[in-house]
Amino acid sequence: MLIDLSKSSMALDVALSKARELNLEPLAVVVLDSGGNMVAMKREDGAGILRSEIAFSKAWGALGMGFGSRNLMERVRRMPAFFVALASVSNGRVVPVPGGVLIRDDDGKVIGAVGVSGATSDQDELCAVAGIKAAGLNADPGNDVF
């Protein structure tokens, strides 16, 4: 199953509301279906012009590897050369910091991903998770790997 536009829009708008509530730096938020194709995106006024691509690549990288982008953070420290290769294999669509969150249905199947960029990585992730939950779906940001 793929996430639909209606739930994608809800997740996106709640992620942005969360950011405003917390008074974060301006964000870009991107929602992808499980095929890695964009369903919805918004970039807030004042956000840097690369923020959309970073948000996209956090989400795409999560789908690409099969786990939330938080999971990639520690791996990159252990295997830096692998991630240099990944950057190239993926044409830059893997950004290994928190804020790329998988969306799972109640059976645990991946139906899409949300990527957020603009604030700190932890804040980006928090907004993504809030959006996904508000849409009645399950958020998988990836676990810390030690």
Next chain:
Amino acid sequence: MLIDLSKSSMALDVALSKARELNLEPLAVVVLDSGGNMVAMKREDGAGILRSEIAFSKAWGALGMGFGSRNLMERVRRMPAFFVALASVSNGRVVPVPGGVLIRDDDGKVIGAVGVSGATSDQDELCAVAGIKAAGLNADPGNDVF
């Protein structure tokens, strides 16, 4: 001036409402600021996975050349080689059919563009224009050139 997220969202959502009202094929709609950077996009359920890029490139091509994409349609017939070159110069960001509509402020300055893809080009353009007008802005789809 650049179009802001609030007006971009309004233009986008009205463009999609128009499409549902007319019972058109599923659309992708993209809103760019005047610098060619994405501010908002949505892709309806069932729309082909290239529709977002086509919508993007209709809007980007309009900004790139400085006139609405309807204007490019006849030019391409007269100078096909120029448009082969343009496709390459622009990395595929020029799609010379109607549906890439410039957004102008009341002084006539370009502040962004809306691109729509999924239905016929004329219908795509109609939705883009409806959205831009609903946001209180001026739509410039380009004139037919003969």
Next chain:
Amino acid sequence: MLIDLSKSSMALDVALSKARELNLEPLAVVVLDSGGNMVAMKREDGAGILRSEIAFSKAWGALGMGFGSRNLMERVRRMPAFFVALASVSNGRVVPVPGGVLIRDDDGKVIGAVGVSGATSDQDELCAVAGIKAAGLNADPGNDVF
């Protein structure tokens, strides 16, 4: 020899003055040295955001092929497939319409090129030629080929 910054700036500024005198559409003007590397460029307010790249590629294509871009116009009609290949070989740096003008020294050696985009191709070329002459150099826009 390569054109220097001083003469490049002069050529560029006179090309733009010419455009304002003739009340043309807003232009982008690019000056390249004989190595195809940019020495100076300006894009006027209101010019489309792809105009710089088109101007660059008119000039680069002239250097790339060894004759002014006017020369390419008729060739493209005779050998369209060759120009599709050229677009690809050059990564989009050949635009076969007038407005890419070689700069020659008094011995006829190519020392750079000027590319102009924004108005009609003939007007673009006229401005490039005016700029090059004002800098005391020789302009080679390419001949019409029949």
Next chain:
Amino acid sequence: MLIDLSKSSMALDVALSKARELNLEPLAVVVLDSGGNMVAMKREDGAGILRSEIAFSKAWGALGMGFGSRNLMERVRRMPAFFVALASVSNGRVVPVPGGVLIRDDDGKVIGAVGVSGATSDQDELCAVAGIKAAGLNADPGNDVF
């Protein structure tokens, strides 16, 4: 708002005068509008042929991330993998050393950026700031982050 050609030219020419006054190595200077599109550039005689692209990417990276490139220097030391990813996401348009300076209007809004390359990073930045100030605008080179 976008920086216009007139102020861009002034910023650029003063940046170069500053470099000559200080007898620095030959520079390339690039001015971008807030959308990341080039408005003006000059490369001094003798400057390396990659200097224009480096200057471009210092400025573009500042716009892309939303802060002056000095800010990126320390971040890159803390999160090297993120910057490998950024290089790829941005197609090489982020250069995380000083010399990419945001241009802000009196309300603090980003209206463009100046990038300089050719001398030391600190000297590059000094020239960019001098140019921006001479154009009556506000320079934001980014803070040192510790």
